[in-house]
Amino acid sequence: MEPNETVASAPALDAKPKSTALEMRGISKTFGSVRALTNVSLTAYAGEIHALMGENGAGKSTLMKILSGAYHADPGGEIRIDGKPLQIGSPQAGRRSGIAVIYQELALAPNLTVAENMFLGEEMRRGGMIDRAAMNAAARPFLERLSAPFSPSAKVISLSIAERQLVEIARALAGHPHILVMDEPTTCLSAREADKLFAIIRQLRSEGIAIIYISHRMGEVYELSDRVSVLRDGGMVGTLMRAELNAPTLVRMMVGRDESSFYKKEHRPPEEGHRKTVFEVRDMADVSRVHGCSFVVREGEVLGIAGLVGSGRTELARLIYGADPKTRGQVFIEGQEKHISNPRDAIDAGIVYLTEDRKVLGLFLDMSISGNLNINVIGEDSLTGGVLNLAAARRRAAAAIQKLGVRAPNAEINVGSLSGGNQQKVLLSRLLESKPKVLILDEPTRGVDVGAKSEIYRIIDDLARGGAAVVVISSELPEVIGVSDRVVVMRDGHLVGEVEAHAGAPITQEAVMALATDLAAAHAA
Amino acid sequence: MSEVAGDPIAGKSRETVTHAQRMRAMFQYAGMLPVLILLCIGFAIENGRFASLTNISIVLQQAAINTVLAAGMTFVILTAGIDLSVGSILAASAMGALLVSKIHGLGMLGIVAGLAVGLGFGLINGLLIALVRLPPFIVTLGSLTAVRGMARLMGSDTTIFNANLPFAFIGNGTLFGVSWLVIIALIVVVLSWFILRRTVLGTRIYAVGGNPDAARLTGIxxxxxxxxxxxxxxxxxxxGGVMSAARLYAANGLQLGQSYELDAIAAVILGGTSFTGGIGSIWGTLIGALIIAILTNGLVLSGVSDIWQFIVKGLVIIGAVTLDRYRLDHNGRT
Structure with a gap:
């Protein structure tokens, strides 16, 4: 940023008399020899919700990190806040200039209180001691503004994810921002929680804050945004007005190709009772989160498990997989009971589980692609005395990279340097290497870009066609409906119903949603 | 480091990533090699005796026991753990080895006894950490003290001698002109490399250190x-205890192996193994152990006083790791 020249702010893209809150012009960023951003410009008005879309790796986060001061842009670009050139140095300077960023991964200290988190780094003191009462009092109006159902002195660890997000927003508001950046804020929220968040975002808009909203989800972009800007490969593709929004255009702008087959699966109705049951779970329960869940998956079938966040879907999956202790419940594969008390038992029985949190629970980020792929099978591949079979590992890695289309120069690079979609494919490949009969995929496309999503859907479809029983857990209704032949719905630790696709009558979001919320008790099967 | 959260640029920078990857790997393996070489050159210029064959073999002998301890420490730190008890275990093992070596006609069994004592205490540490799930720092801090006491108890708090030690050749003999101590240390390093990099077990050690939750979910x-x-x-x-006993013909439960754990940990850190687990190599540890030995030897030859040796050693360790960190941060950014 070279703030020497002081030109009047550039003409707005449309003739609205809104004031320009943010203007970024000619922003470029290189990391070493890699160009992450090329000459990107972005304008946001006060009181607008401006969605920023683009595939993973398109440069959204880099652009926002430059805005927040976490990264320094290459010389030549310019950032103006309310017409004034921004002297960016650090995130603290950015915050003082009225920029607040809420990252995808919430950055709260769980063992501190809400108020302490809100004023972290700017604690109020009295006589050198921290003044908790003053901080609580200062925090209260912001929490009230957000209708937060918890007190400033509550410990963050006791709050739900959605509530923690409110803390983040309150913390951002405490800096009286002109510009609020939200990076995929609904990733971990249920539909109902997301609706509440949208109401808050609209309220902030009406208060004159410019909101930059990063999201992969088409639905919420439609619902919320006044304008949508799309980044692709580090360049700004264009900005659409609300009236110009439509899904094909957006997808085309993001991926640079027409993606008309997106989200569609050819539903194959079960052939009149001929298909045998491959996988059965009976009366699975733990002490608190899962209360006696039973379901079957037939050969070649994709079963979706829908439900709100917190309904116990992941907990159920982990019980089946032996990752958490169960109080009761049986698992049958092809009619045979399998005794599973730890993940090793599950893998040996032919059950694999794709975790919803690939970085924390799935991948070994310091290990190579090959190491990550092979970790489940190095034991059975090994030579005498547990010596690694390097040839087999190379063969498997090469085959898997090709089969699943992992975009990486070779199998030896660290998995941590891959994009989200490619990481997910590596994790999926790991599961496939052990030739499972049952796959439980928990949020298989979370944090994955549009292109990789449709590839993962294709993989799921192929697996089912290959005869595996596939269970897909997803918070995105269109996704779970799109990939599944049958959807069971979970609510408060119970399986409360089932919706099946029939020829000419696909599963509707409404049917699933009705079951997932307690409105639907009457429909419970 | 290379993980630019949510915004990887991997797709369009293949060559750069592999290049950076290679650089990173190189720094991980050879990170401290330049420091080692510079130290050697420096001491060689400063003092003519440093580069003599005799002195080099002395340095290697001095490095041998610490290398063996540091090899074990590398396994532990790769799992994000720590073993503070190795110095005490070394003392207890040396005592055990010497006591058994005095049994007439069965003296060679002293070697087995020393190894068994070490293995036994190591197993106790491991069981407490793995099954009772106590933090490694606390468990091994406890055994640092308790095992030291046992070492003293074994010799009734006296020094045990055995002038006719049947395995004294380990500490003082040579094979083709190379000290047995050095040969043993090298074998340990090579075997450690083989286990860590060429076996299923080694891969799982890295996996457990890199991400214990993921490791559990993959059935490890x-x-x-x-x-x-x-x-x-x-x-x-x-x-290490057997090697010490063999070299000295004697062991004292109070003094032997005092603060050896610190030198072992320092060698591992200098070698670039990450305290958070999952990253590191045995070759780095070997280089780290050599740096420590050369530093000690070179400072002695240069006539630096004992007190200043401590200060310089400490500063070199901190400085070298700072340099390494700075370089890694720079190159890790892709």
Missing amino acids: KVGVILIFVYATSGFLAGL
Whole structure:
């Protein structure tokens, strides 16, 4: 940023008399020899919700990190806040200039209180001691503004994810921002929680804050945004007005190709009772989160498990997989009971589980692609005395990279340097290497870009066609409906119903949603 | 480092990533090699005796026992653990080895006894950490003290001698002109490399250190791995005890192996193994152990006083790791 020249702010893209809150012009960023951003410009008005879309790796986060001061842009670009050139140095300077960023991964200290988190780094003191009462009092109006159902002195660890997000927003508001950046804020929220968040975002808009909203989800972009800007490969593709929004255009702008087959699966109705049951779970329960869940998956079938966040879907999956202790419940594969008390038992029985949190629970980020792929099978591949079979590992890695289309120069690079979609494919490949009969995929496309999503859907479809029983857990209704032949719905630790696709009558979001919320008790099967 | 959260640029920078990857790997393996070489050159210029064949073989002998301990420590630190008890275990093992060596006609069994004592204490550490799930720092801090006491108890708090030690050749003999101590240390390093990089077990050690939750979910028995690494560390401390006993013909439960654990940990850190687990190599550890030995030897030859040796050694360790960190941060940014 070279703030020497002081030109009047550039003409707005449309003739609205809104004031320009943010203007970024000619922003470029290189990391070493890699160009992450090329000459990107972005304008946001006060009181607008401006969605920023683009595939993973398109440069959204880099652009926002430059805005927040976490990264320094290459010389030549310019950032103006309310017409004034921004002297960016650090995130603290950015915050003082009225920029607040809420990252995808919430950055709260769980063992501190809400108020302490809100004023972290700017604690109020009295006589050198921290003044908790003053901080609580200062925090209260912001929490009230957000209708937060918890007190400033509550410990963050006791709050739900959605509530923690409110803390983040309150913390951002405490800096009286002109510009609020939200990076995929609904990733971990249920539909109902997301609706509440949208109401808050609209309220902030009406208060004159410019909101930059990063999201992969088409639905919420439609619902919320006044304008949508799309980044692709580090360049700004264009900005659409609300009236110009439509899904094909957006997808085309993001991926640079027409993606008309997106989200569609050819539903194959079960052939009149001929298909045998491959996988059965009976009366699975733990002490608190899962209360006696039973379901079957037939050969070649994709079963979706829908439900709100917190309904116990992941907990159920982990019980089946032996990752958490169960109080009761049986698992049958092809009619045979399998005794599973730890993940090793599950893998040996032919059950694999794709975790919803690939970085924390799935991948070994310091290990190579090959190491990550092979970790489940190095034991059975090994030579005498547990010596690694390097040839087999190379063969498997090469085959898997090709089969699943992992975009990486070779199998030896660290998995941590891959994009989200490619990481997910590596994790999926790991599961496939052990030739499972049952796959439980928990949020298989979370944090994955549009292109990789449709590839993962294709993989799921192929697996089912290959005869595996596939269970897909997803918070995105269109996704779970799109990939599944049958959807069971979970609510408060119970399986409360089932919706099946029939020829000419696909599963509707409404049917699933009705079951997932307690409105639907009457429909419970 | 290379993980630019949510915004990887991997797609369009293949060559750069591999290049950066290679650089990173190189720094991980050879990170401290330049420091080692510079130290050698410096001491060689400063003092003519440093580069003599005799002195080099002395340095290697001095590095041998610490290398063996540091090899075990590498296993432990790769799982994000720590073993503070190796110095005490070394003392207890040396005592055990000497006591058994005095039994007429069965003297060679002293070697087995030393190794068994080390393995036993290592297993106890491992079991407490893996099964009772106590933090490694606390468990091994406890055994640092308790095992030291046992070492003293074994010799009734006296020094044990055996002038006719049947395995004294280990500490003082040579094979083709190379000290047995050095040969043993090299064998330990090569075997460690083989286990860590060429076996299923080694891969699982890295996996457990890199991400214990993911390791459990992939069906790795994390507890078994932890027991193995602490048993290995104990066993190698036992081997160090045998080597010490063989070199000195004697052992004293109070003095032997005092603060050896610190030199071993320093060698591992200098070698670039990450305290958070999952990253590191045995070759780095070897280089780290050599740096420590050369530093000690070179400072002695240069006539630096004992007090200043401590200060310089400490500063070099901190400085070298700072340099390394700075370089890694720079190159890790892709």
